[in-house]
Amino acid sequence: MVVVKILLYGVSHKTTPIEIRENYTIEEQKVPEQLAVIKSFSGVEEAVILSTCNRTEYYLYIDQDEFKHGDMLHYLSKHTGYEISEVISTSYGKSNQDAVDHLFKVATGLDSLIIGETQILSQVKQAFALAIEQKTSGPILNSLFNKAISFSKKMHTKTNLDQLSYNPGTAAVKLCKEEWETITDKRFLLIGTGKMIRLTAKTLFYQGVTHITLTGRNEQKVNDLAHELNLWAQNSKKADQLTRYFFTADFNHLPMSLAVADGIIAATKAQHYLVTERIIEEVATIRLTKKRQLFMDLAVPRNIEPSIQYREDIQVFDMDQISFRLDEVDADKDKIVKKILADLSEEVADFKQWYQERKAVPYLQELALQTIEIKEDTLASLERKLPELTEHQLLLIDKHLQSVINQMKRKPIDSLKEFARKKSSNDPKDTKNELKSFARALGFSVEIENTEESPEVLAIESEEISIERN
Missing domain, CATH: 3.40.50.720 (NAD(P)-binding Rossmann-like Domain)
Known part of the structure:
Protein backbone atom coordinates (compact mmCIF):
# COMPACT_ATOMS: atom_id res chain seq x y z
CA MET A 1 0.00 0.00 0.00
CA VAL A 2 1.50 3.34 -1.08
CA VAL A 3 0.68 6.43 0.96
CA VAL A 4 -0.34 9.12 -1.54
CA LYS A 5 0.30 12.60 -0.24
CA ILE A 6 1.64 14.80 -3.06
CA LEU A 7 -0.51 14.79 -6.20
CA LEU A 8 -0.26 16.46 -9.59
CA TYR A 9 -3.01 16.85 -12.19
CA GLY A 10 -2.10 18.53 -15.47
CA VAL A 11 -1.78 18.95 -19.20
CA SER A 12 1.22 20.17 -21.16
CA HIS A 13 2.53 20.51 -24.69
CA LYS A 14 4.17 17.09 -24.31
CA THR A 15 0.96 15.19 -23.72
CA THR A 16 -1.93 17.26 -25.04
CA PRO A 17 -2.40 19.03 -28.40
CA ILE A 18 -2.98 22.76 -28.30
CA GLU A 19 -6.64 22.60 -29.40
CA ILE A 20 -7.39 20.57 -26.24
CA ARG A 21 -4.83 22.22 -23.97
CA GLU A 22 -6.28 25.68 -24.48
CA ASN A 23 -9.51 24.54 -22.82
CA TYR A 24 -7.57 23.86 -19.62
CA THR A 25 -6.02 27.33 -19.43
CA ILE A 26 -6.96 29.65 -16.59
CA GLU A 27 -7.29 33.40 -16.90
CA GLU A 28 -4.73 35.03 -14.62
CA GLN A 29 -7.29 36.93 -12.55
CA LYS A 30 -9.25 33.72 -11.90
CA VAL A 31 -6.37 31.70 -10.40
CA PRO A 32 -6.96 32.94 -6.80
CA GLU A 33 -10.61 31.94 -7.04
CA GLN A 34 -9.70 28.47 -8.33
CA LEU A 35 -7.08 28.02 -5.61
CA ALA A 36 -9.76 28.72 -3.02
CA VAL A 37 -12.18 26.27 -4.63
CA ILE A 38 -9.63 23.45 -4.75
CA LYS A 39 -8.39 24.15 -1.22
CA SER A 40 -12.01 23.75 -0.04
CA PHE A 41 -12.18 20.15 -1.30
CA SER A 42 -12.19 17.54 1.46
CA GLY A 43 -8.67 16.32 2.22
CA VAL A 44 -6.83 19.05 0.27
CA GLU A 45 -4.37 20.57 2.73
CA GLU A 46 -2.24 22.58 0.28
CA ALA A 47 -2.54 23.66 -3.36
CA VAL A 48 -0.50 25.50 -6.01
CA ILE A 49 -1.66 26.13 -9.59
CA LEU A 50 0.89 26.58 -12.37
CA SER A 51 -0.74 28.00 -15.50
CA THR A 52 1.40 28.99 -18.50
CA CYS A 53 0.95 29.08 -22.26
CA ASN A 54 2.17 25.49 -22.51
CA ARG A 55 0.87 23.83 -19.35
CA THR A 56 -1.81 23.90 -16.67
CA GLU A 57 -0.85 21.95 -13.56
CA TYR A 58 -2.38 21.52 -10.11
CA TYR A 59 -0.01 20.54 -7.29
CA LEU A 60 -1.77 19.23 -4.19
CA TYR A 61 -0.77 17.99 -0.78
CA ILE A 62 -3.59 15.84 0.57
CA ASP A 63 -4.88 13.75 3.43
CA GLN A 64 -5.41 10.48 1.62
CA ASP A 65 -8.07 9.34 4.08
CA GLU A 66 -10.25 12.38 3.29
CA PHE A 67 -9.41 13.29 -0.30
CA LYS A 68 -11.62 12.16 -3.19
CA HIS A 69 -10.16 12.11 -6.70
CA GLY A 70 -13.68 12.55 -8.00
CA ASP A 71 -13.75 16.11 -6.65
CA MET A 72 -10.82 17.11 -8.88
CA LEU A 73 -12.18 15.23 -11.88
CA HIS A 74 -15.59 16.91 -11.56
CA TYR A 75 -13.89 20.28 -11.13
CA LEU A 76 -11.73 19.79 -14.26
CA SER A 77 -14.76 18.56 -16.18
CA LYS A 78 -16.73 21.68 -15.30
CA HIS A 79 -13.76 23.96 -16.05
CA THR A 80 -12.94 22.45 -19.45
CA GLY A 81 -16.40 21.43 -20.62
CA TYR A 82 -15.18 17.86 -21.16
CA GLU A 83 -16.80 14.71 -19.84
CA ILE A 84 -14.93 13.10 -16.94
CA SER A 85 -13.79 10.27 -19.22
CA GLU A 86 -12.34 12.88 -21.58
CA VAL A 87 -10.58 14.64 -18.70
CA ILE A 88 -8.97 11.34 -17.74
CA SER A 89 -7.84 10.65 -21.31
CA THR A 90 -6.52 14.16 -22.04
CA SER A 91 -4.72 14.93 -18.77
CA TYR A 92 -2.03 13.23 -16.68
CA GLY A 93 -1.64 12.52 -13.01
CA LYS A 94 1.48 11.96 -10.93
CA SER A 95 2.03 11.28 -7.26
CA ASN A 96 4.74 11.52 -4.64
CA GLN A 97 8.26 11.16 -6.07
CA ASP A 98 7.05 11.31 -9.68
CA ALA A 99 5.30 14.61 -8.97
CA VAL A 100 8.39 15.97 -7.20
CA ASP A 101 10.66 14.90 -10.06
CA HIS A 102 8.30 16.52 -12.56
CA LEU A 103 8.27 19.90 -10.81
CA PHE A 104 12.08 19.98 -10.65
CA LYS A 105 12.22 19.33 -14.41
CA VAL A 106 9.56 21.95 -15.10
CA ALA A 107 11.28 24.65 -13.01
CA THR A 108 14.65 23.96 -14.65
CA GLY A 109 13.22 24.11 -18.17
CA LEU A 110 13.85 20.45 -18.97
CA ASP A 111 10.15 19.82 -19.58
CA SER A 112 9.68 23.02 -21.59
CA LEU A 113 8.71 23.30 -25.22
CA ILE A 114 12.14 24.89 -25.78
CA ILE A 115 14.54 22.87 -23.59
CA GLY A 116 16.29 25.04 -21.01
CA GLU A 117 14.24 28.21 -21.52
CA THR A 118 14.27 30.42 -18.42
CA GLN A 119 10.85 32.06 -18.55
CA ILE A 120 9.28 29.02 -16.90
CA LEU A 121 11.31 29.64 -13.73
CA SER A 122 9.73 33.06 -13.22
CA GLN A 123 6.33 31.52 -13.91
CA VAL A 124 6.90 28.83 -11.27
CA LYS A 125 7.99 31.51 -8.80
CA GLN A 126 4.89 33.59 -9.55
CA ALA A 127 2.59 30.58 -9.12
CA PHE A 128 4.21 29.75 -5.79
CA ALA A 129 4.10 33.37 -4.60
CA LEU A 130 0.39 33.58 -5.43
CA ALA A 131 -0.34 30.39 -3.48
CA ILE A 132 1.56 31.84 -0.51
CA GLU A 133 -0.41 35.08 -0.81
CA GLN A 134 -3.70 33.17 -0.97
CA LYS A 135 -2.61 30.98 1.96
CA THR A 136 -3.18 27.75 0.00
CA SER A 137 0.43 26.54 0.17
CA GLY A 138 1.90 25.16 3.39
CA PRO A 139 4.94 23.35 4.85
CA ILE A 140 5.15 20.58 2.25
CA LEU A 141 4.58 22.50 -0.98
CA ASN A 142 6.57 25.44 0.42
CA SER A 143 9.56 23.17 0.83
CA LEU A 144 9.01 21.46 -2.54
CA PHE A 145 8.70 24.68 -4.55
CA ASN A 146 11.55 26.40 -2.72
CA LYS A 147 13.85 23.47 -3.40
CA ALA A 148 12.80 23.26 -7.08
CA ILE A 149 13.31 27.00 -7.60
CA SER A 150 16.68 26.94 -5.83
CA PHE A 151 17.80 23.95 -7.91
CA SER A 152 16.79 25.65 -11.15
CA LYS A 153 18.74 28.81 -10.27
CA LYS A 154 21.78 26.73 -9.36
CA MET A 155 21.68 24.74 -12.61
CA HIS A 156 21.31 27.81 -14.82
CA THR A 157 24.22 29.45 -12.97
CA LYS A 158 26.36 26.32 -12.96
CA THR A 159 25.87 25.45 -16.65
CA ASN A 160 25.60 27.48 -19.84
CA LEU A 161 22.21 25.98 -20.67
CA ASP A 162 20.76 29.49 -20.99
CA GLN A 163 23.06 30.27 -23.89
CA LEU A 164 22.00 27.13 -25.76
CA SER A 165 18.25 27.54 -25.37
CA TYR A 166 15.48 29.65 -26.81
CA ASN A 167 12.45 31.17 -25.20
CA ASP A 327 13.29 20.28 -31.70
CA GLU A 328 16.95 19.64 -32.47
CA VAL A 329 19.07 19.32 -29.35
CA ASP A 330 22.77 19.74 -30.18
CA ALA A 331 25.50 17.67 -28.55
CA ASP A 332 26.54 20.37 -26.06
CA LYS A 333 23.03 20.83 -24.76
CA ASP A 334 22.54 17.06 -24.54
CA LYS A 335 25.59 16.76 -22.27
CA ILE A 336 24.38 19.59 -20.05
CA VAL A 337 20.90 18.10 -19.77
CA LYS A 338 22.32 14.70 -18.75
CA LYS A 339 24.42 16.37 -16.04
CA ILE A 340 21.41 18.32 -14.76
CA LEU A 341 19.30 15.15 -14.66
CA ALA A 342 21.95 13.43 -12.55
CA ASP A 343 22.00 16.33 -10.08
CA LEU A 344 18.20 16.45 -10.18
CA SER A 345 17.95 12.82 -9.08
CA GLU A 346 20.03 13.65 -6.00
CA GLU A 347 17.86 16.65 -5.17
CA VAL A 348 14.67 14.61 -5.48
CA ALA A 349 16.18 11.93 -3.23
CA ASP A 350 17.06 14.62 -0.67
CA PHE A 351 13.49 15.90 -0.71
CA LYS A 352 12.16 12.37 -0.29
CA GLN A 353 14.45 11.89 2.71
CA TRP A 354 13.30 15.20 4.22
CA TYR A 355 9.70 14.18 3.65
CA GLN A 356 10.18 10.79 5.33
CA GLU A 357 12.02 12.31 8.27
CA ARG A 358 9.05 14.55 9.02
CA LYS A 359 7.45 11.63 10.87
CA ALA A 360 10.05 12.23 13.57
CA VAL A 361 9.23 15.93 13.97
CA PRO A 362 7.14 15.64 17.20
CA TYR A 363 9.94 13.75 18.92
CA LEU A 364 12.58 16.18 17.68
CA GLN A 365 10.41 19.02 18.94
CA GLU A 366 10.08 17.35 22.35
CA LEU A 367 13.86 16.84 22.45
CA ALA A 368 14.44 20.50 21.61
CA LEU A 369 12.07 21.65 24.37
CA GLN A 370 13.64 19.29 26.90
CA THR A 371 17.17 20.47 26.20
CA ILE A 372 16.16 24.13 26.30
CA GLU A 373 14.55 23.58 29.70
CA ILE A 374 17.59 21.71 31.03
CA LYS A 375 19.97 24.41 29.84
CA GLU A 376 17.88 27.26 31.25
CA ASP A 377 17.50 25.50 34.63
CA THR A 378 21.25 24.82 34.77
CA LEU A 379 22.17 28.43 33.95
CA ALA A 380 19.67 29.75 36.50
CA SER A 381 21.14 27.44 39.16
CA LEU A 382 24.71 28.60 38.38
CA GLU A 383 23.68 32.24 38.64
CA ARG A 384 22.15 31.61 42.06
CA LYS A 385 25.09 29.59 43.40
CA LEU A 386 27.82 31.72 41.78
CA PRO A 387 26.54 35.32 41.84
CA GLU A 388 30.04 36.64 41.20
CA LEU A 389 29.98 35.30 37.60
CA THR A 390 30.26 38.10 35.04
CA GLU A 391 28.03 38.42 31.98
CA HIS A 392 30.94 37.39 29.76
CA GLN A 393 31.55 34.26 31.85
CA LEU A 394 27.86 33.35 31.73
CA LEU A 395 27.91 33.69 27.94
CA LEU A 396 30.92 31.34 27.74
CA ILE A 397 29.20 28.81 29.98
CA ASP A 398 26.04 29.09 27.87
CA LYS A 399 28.03 28.44 24.69
CA HIS A 400 29.86 25.40 26.07
CA LEU A 401 26.72 24.03 27.67
CA GLN A 402 24.95 24.25 24.32
CA SER A 403 27.90 22.45 22.70
CA VAL A 404 27.60 19.58 25.17
CA ILE A 405 23.82 19.39 24.62
CA ASN A 406 24.24 19.33 20.84
CA GLN A 407 26.71 16.46 21.08
CA MET A 408 24.38 14.53 23.34
CA LYS A 409 21.41 15.14 21.01
CA ARG A 410 23.26 13.93 17.92
CA LYS A 411 22.69 10.20 18.38
CA PRO A 412 18.98 10.34 19.27
CA ILE A 413 18.33 12.77 16.40
CA ASP A 414 20.17 10.62 13.86
CA SER A 415 18.48 7.47 15.19
CA LEU A 416 14.98 8.97 15.01
CA LYS A 417 15.53 10.24 11.47
CA GLU A 418 16.99 6.92 10.34
CA PHE A 419 14.07 5.00 11.84
CA ALA A 420 11.58 7.42 10.23
CA ARG A 421 13.15 6.78 6.81
CA LYS A 422 12.79 3.02 7.10
CA LYS A 423 9.75 1.41 5.51
CA SER A 424 9.24 -1.30 8.08
CA SER A 425 5.63 -2.08 7.16
CA ASN A 426 3.22 -1.83 4.26
CA ASP A 427 0.66 -0.29 6.59
CA PRO A 428 1.45 3.37 7.41
CA LYS A 429 -0.34 3.04 10.76
CA ASP A 430 1.96 0.16 11.73
CA THR A 431 4.99 2.21 10.66
CA LYS A 432 3.80 5.12 12.82
CA ASN A 433 3.28 2.82 15.81
CA GLU A 434 6.71 1.27 15.38
CA LEU A 435 8.28 4.74 15.32
CA LYS A 436 6.30 5.64 18.46
CA SER A 437 7.58 2.52 20.25
CA PHE A 438 11.13 3.28 19.20
CA ALA A 439 10.82 6.89 20.44
CA ARG A 440 9.44 5.71 23.79
CA ALA A 441 12.43 3.40 24.13
CA LEU A 442 14.61 6.50 23.79
CA GLY A 443 12.64 8.21 26.56
CA PHE A 444 10.14 10.32 24.60
CA SER A 445 6.51 10.61 25.67
CA VAL A 446 4.80 12.72 22.99
CA GLU A 447 1.90 11.18 21.03
CA ILE A 448 2.45 11.50 17.26
CA GLU A 449 -0.71 13.15 15.98
CA ASN A 450 0.27 15.92 13.55
CA THR A 451 3.70 16.13 11.98
CA GLU A 452 2.80 19.23 9.99
CA GLU A 453 2.94 21.71 12.87
CA SER A 454 6.67 22.36 13.09
CA PRO A 455 8.47 21.38 9.88
CA GLU A 456 11.26 23.82 10.68
CA VAL A 457 12.41 21.56 13.54
CA LEU A 458 14.17 19.23 11.08
CA ALA A 459 16.10 22.09 9.55
CA ILE A 460 17.02 23.59 12.93
CA GLU A 461 18.21 20.30 14.40
CA SER A 462 20.25 19.49 11.28
CA GLU A 463 21.81 22.94 11.31
CA GLU A 464 22.82 22.67 14.96
CA ILE A 465 24.51 19.31 14.40
CA SER A 466 26.21 20.53 11.24
CA ILE A 467 27.65 23.55 13.06
CA GLU A 468 28.79 21.38 15.95
CA ARG A 469 30.53 18.89 13.63
CA ASN A 470 32.40 21.71 11.89
Missing part, protein backbone atom coordinates in the same frame (compact mmCIF):
# COMPACT_ATOMS: atom_id res chain seq x y z
CA PRO A 168 9.31 30.96 -27.37
CA GLY A 169 9.85 34.51 -28.67
CA THR A 170 13.42 33.94 -29.79
CA ALA A 171 12.38 30.56 -31.18
CA ALA A 172 9.74 32.28 -33.33
CA VAL A 173 12.33 34.75 -34.63
CA LYS A 174 14.73 31.90 -35.40
CA LEU A 175 11.99 30.12 -37.32
CA CYS A 176 11.30 33.30 -39.31
CA LYS A 177 14.98 33.41 -40.26
CA GLU A 178 14.85 29.80 -41.37
CA GLU A 179 11.80 30.50 -43.53
CA TRP A 180 13.13 33.73 -45.10
CA GLU A 181 16.92 33.29 -44.75
CA THR A 182 17.14 36.97 -43.79
CA ILE A 183 14.72 39.14 -41.84
CA THR A 184 16.51 42.49 -41.82
CA ASP A 185 14.33 43.78 -44.66
CA LYS A 186 11.07 42.49 -43.18
CA ARG A 187 8.35 44.45 -41.39
CA PHE A 188 7.09 42.90 -38.17
CA LEU A 189 3.84 43.45 -36.30
CA LEU A 190 3.82 42.35 -32.66
CA ILE A 191 0.42 41.93 -30.99
CA GLY A 192 0.51 42.20 -27.19
CA THR A 193 2.43 44.01 -24.46
CA GLY A 194 3.58 41.23 -22.12
CA LYS A 195 6.98 39.82 -21.31
CA MET A 196 6.94 37.50 -24.34
CA ILE A 197 6.42 40.40 -26.74
CA ARG A 198 9.10 42.45 -25.01
CA LEU A 199 11.63 39.61 -25.41
CA THR A 200 10.58 39.06 -29.02
CA ALA A 201 10.96 42.75 -29.84
CA LYS A 202 14.48 42.84 -28.42
CA THR A 203 15.43 39.67 -30.29
CA LEU A 204 14.23 41.18 -33.58
CA PHE A 205 16.26 44.31 -32.85
CA TYR A 206 19.40 42.26 -32.18
CA GLN A 207 18.82 40.42 -35.46
CA GLY A 208 18.92 43.71 -37.37
CA VAL A 209 15.21 44.32 -37.98
CA THR A 210 14.61 48.07 -38.25
CA HIS A 211 10.83 48.29 -38.51
CA ILE A 212 8.89 46.77 -35.63
CA THR A 213 5.31 47.83 -34.93
CA LEU A 214 3.51 47.18 -31.65
CA THR A 215 -0.24 46.98 -31.22
CA GLY A 216 -2.67 45.72 -28.62
CA ARG A 217 -6.01 46.17 -26.97
CA ASN A 218 -4.61 48.52 -24.30
CA GLU A 219 -3.35 51.61 -26.15
CA GLN A 220 -1.58 53.07 -23.11
CA LYS A 221 0.39 49.86 -22.49
CA VAL A 222 1.38 49.74 -26.17
CA ASN A 223 2.65 53.33 -26.09
CA ASP A 224 4.52 52.73 -22.82
CA LEU A 225 6.19 49.60 -24.16
CA ALA A 226 7.22 51.31 -27.42
CA HIS A 227 8.70 54.21 -25.46
CA GLU A 228 10.57 51.83 -23.15
CA LEU A 229 11.97 49.82 -26.08
CA ASN A 230 13.06 52.90 -28.02
CA LEU A 231 14.95 54.23 -24.98
CA TRP A 232 16.56 50.82 -24.61
CA ALA A 233 17.51 50.74 -28.31
CA GLN A 234 18.98 54.24 -28.19
CA ASN A 235 21.23 53.21 -25.29
CA SER A 236 22.45 50.10 -27.06
CA LYS A 237 25.61 50.03 -29.14
CA LYS A 238 23.71 49.01 -32.25
CA ALA A 239 21.58 52.13 -32.40
CA ASP A 240 24.17 54.28 -34.16
CA GLN A 241 22.00 55.52 -37.00
CA LEU A 242 18.30 55.33 -36.21
CA THR A 243 16.79 56.76 -33.06
CA ARG A 244 13.48 54.97 -33.42
CA TYR A 245 12.99 51.30 -34.12
CA PHE A 246 9.68 50.58 -32.46
CA PHE A 247 6.40 52.04 -33.73
CA THR A 248 2.79 51.77 -32.61
CA ALA A 249 -0.47 51.08 -34.43
CA ASP A 250 -4.11 51.48 -33.47
CA PHE A 251 -5.58 48.08 -32.65
CA ASN A 252 -8.94 49.28 -33.98
CA HIS A 253 -7.34 49.34 -37.42
CA LEU A 254 -5.76 45.90 -37.14
CA PRO A 255 -6.46 44.89 -40.79
CA MET A 256 -4.40 47.85 -42.04
CA SER A 257 -1.50 46.96 -39.73
CA LEU A 258 -1.63 43.34 -40.86
CA ALA A 259 -1.70 44.34 -44.51
CA VAL A 260 1.69 46.08 -44.36
CA ALA A 261 3.44 43.44 -42.22
CA ASP A 262 5.54 40.51 -43.38
CA GLY A 263 5.77 38.76 -40.03
CA ILE A 264 3.10 38.80 -37.35
CA ILE A 265 3.83 37.55 -33.83
CA ALA A 266 0.97 37.43 -31.33
CA ALA A 267 1.15 36.75 -27.59
CA THR A 268 -1.79 38.05 -25.55
CA LYS A 269 -4.01 36.68 -22.80
CA ALA A 270 -7.15 37.04 -24.89
CA GLN A 271 -9.54 34.12 -24.54
CA HIS A 272 -10.65 34.39 -28.19
CA TYR A 273 -9.11 34.81 -31.64
CA LEU A 274 -7.83 38.33 -32.38
CA VAL A 275 -6.84 37.56 -35.98
CA THR A 276 -9.82 35.90 -37.62
CA GLU A 277 -10.87 34.74 -41.09
CA ARG A 278 -13.05 37.82 -41.40
CA ILE A 279 -10.14 40.15 -40.62
CA ILE A 280 -7.87 38.35 -43.07
CA GLU A 281 -10.52 38.73 -45.79
CA GLU A 282 -10.42 42.46 -45.16
CA VAL A 283 -6.63 42.41 -45.25
CA ALA A 284 -6.75 40.75 -48.68
CA THR A 285 -8.60 43.75 -50.10
CA ILE A 286 -5.96 46.15 -48.71
CA ARG A 287 -2.65 44.33 -49.13
CA LEU A 288 -0.85 45.42 -52.29
CA THR A 289 1.57 42.51 -52.54
CA LYS A 290 1.22 38.74 -52.71
CA LYS A 291 4.44 38.12 -50.74
CA ARG A 292 4.15 35.33 -48.19
CA GLN A 293 3.22 36.31 -44.64
CA LEU A 294 4.31 34.39 -41.54
CA PHE A 295 2.03 34.32 -38.50
CA MET A 296 3.56 33.16 -35.19
CA ASP A 297 1.01 32.44 -32.47
CA LEU A 298 2.72 32.26 -29.07
CA ALA A 299 -0.50 32.31 -27.06
CA VAL A 300 -2.60 29.61 -25.43
CA PRO A 301 -5.53 29.93 -25.97
CA ARG A 302 -4.49 30.84 -29.49
CA ASN A 303 -4.79 34.42 -30.77
CA ILE A 304 -4.82 33.52 -34.46
CA GLU A 305 -7.61 31.49 -36.04
CA PRO A 306 -5.91 28.31 -37.34
CA SER A 307 -8.02 28.14 -40.50
CA ILE A 308 -6.29 31.17 -42.05
CA GLN A 309 -3.29 28.94 -42.75
CA TYR A 310 -5.20 27.46 -45.66
CA ARG A 311 -5.22 30.78 -47.47
CA GLU A 312 -2.72 31.41 -50.23
CA ASP A 313 0.51 33.15 -49.23
CA ILE A 314 -0.13 32.73 -45.48
CA GLN A 315 1.67 30.35 -43.13
CA VAL A 316 0.69 29.99 -39.49
CA PHE A 317 2.81 28.46 -36.71
CA ASP A 318 1.41 27.82 -33.24
CA MET A 319 3.46 26.81 -30.20
CA ASP A 320 3.31 23.10 -30.97
CA GLN A 321 4.47 23.65 -34.55
CA ILE A 322 7.30 25.94 -33.43
CA SER A 323 8.46 23.25 -31.04
CA PHE A 324 8.32 20.57 -33.73
CA ARG A 325 10.41 22.65 -36.14
CA LEU A 326 13.06 23.55 -33.60
